[in-house]
Amino acid sequence: xxxxxxxxxxxxxEFLETVREILADAGxxxxxxxxDDLTADxxxxxxxxxVIVDLVLRRRSLRDQLAAGWDLLVLIRxxxxxxxxxxxxxxxxxxxxxxxEGELQQVAATYVLPxxxxxxxxxxxxxxxxxxxxxxxx
Amino acid sequence: MNKRRALLALRSxxxxxxxxxxxxxxxxxxxxxxxxYARQRAEQxxxxxxxxxxxxxxxxxxxxxxxxxxxxxxxxxxxAWGSDAHAPHRSEGSAGWPAAGxxxxxxxxxx
Numbered sequence: 255x256x257x258x259x260x261x262x263x264x265x266x267x268e269f270l271e272t273v274r275e276i277l278a279d280a281g282x283x284x285x286x287x288x289x290d291d292l293t294a295d296x297x298x299x300x301x302x303x304x305v306i307v308d309l310v311l312r313r314r315s316l317r318d319q320l321a322a323g324w325d326l327l328v329l330i331r332x333x334x335x336x337x338x339x340x341x342x343x344x345x346x347x348x349x350x351x352x353x354x355e356g357e358l359q360q361v362a363a364t365y366v367l368p369x370x371x372x373x374x375x376x377x378x379x380x381x382x383x384x385x386x387x388x389x390x391x392x
Numbered sequence: 393m394n395k396r397r398a399l400l401a402l403r404s405x406x407x408x409x410x411x412x413x414x415x416x417x418x419x420x421x422x423x424x425x426x427x428x429y430a431r432q433r434a435e436q437x438x439x440x441x442x443x444x445x446x447x448x449x450x451x452x453x454x455x456x457x458x459x460x461x462x463x464x465x466x467x468x469x470x471x472a473w474g475s476d477a478h479a480p481h482r483s484e485g486s487a488g489w490p491a492a493g494x495x496x497x498x499x500x501x502x503x
Contacts, residue, residue, distance in 0.1 A: 264411070266407075266410075266411050266414065268407050268410075268411075269407050269408065269411045272400070272403050272404060272407045272408075273404075275400060276400050276404060279396070279397070279400065308411075308415075310415040345415075346411070346412030346413075346415055346416070346426065346429070346430050347415065347426065348426075348429055349422065349425070349426075368433070369408045369409070369411055369412040369430070370404075370405055370408040370409035370411075370412050370430060370433055370434045370437060371404065371405075371408050371437070372401065372404060372405060372437045372440070372441065373397070373400055373401040373404040374401075376404060
């Protein structure tokens with residue numbers, strides 16, 4: 255069976271490594287990225303089946319660091335090769351998630367994973383996103 | 393749950409909790425709400441995991457790590473309520489997981 259490819263974007267190496275190990279153990283092919291200088295084209299080149307991105311990214315190259323995760327999400331969704339790729343938005347910012355609930359609902363195939371999370375919650379949302387995508391495709 | 397999965401389960405809570413407080417606002421009421429929610433959620437997850445592990449034959453290393461993570465959450469929280477909510481993730485609050493590489497090495501970690 256072909257393994258699903260997952261791209262994880264977060265500004266913490268420790269977070270990236272932990273999520274990578276969990277998802278690799280579950281049989282996924284994982285590419286982790288810190289988010290700096292990451293473009294939608296670079297993500298598309300990895301041909302992901304799923305992207306996990308933090309809503310808050312402290313990017314060294316941007317002044318408006320806190321908005322970087324949201325900006326990346328919008329860029330991913332707008333990219334021609336990524337329009338149908340599910341995105342899991344990871345955040346501890348419950349207020350921003352509530353404020354952007356409407357916008358998130360407008361962005362197709364977007365899922366929310368609040369931090370902190372358990373291993374079961376992470377695996378469940380990944381499974382759900384990939385199953386929904388397969389159901390859409392068939 | 394085997395030992396590796398139990399340790400990963402603990403690490404998931406610990407690391408995602410510290411990622412949450414790392415992103416907290418630097419000060420003010422919003423910081424308080426953010427940190428309070430994150431800690432409450434982390435402790436709920438940890439309690440649920442502990443209950444699950446206690447039903448099984450818990451490995452000594454897992455039991456030890458469970459206590460370390462609980463302490464780590466308390467310490468990380470206490471640190472975050474101070475002046476620096478944005479301290480590096482693997483600072484004093486770390487539960488001592490294997491190093492994932494220095495910030496200079498950030499980039500595509502591969503599969």
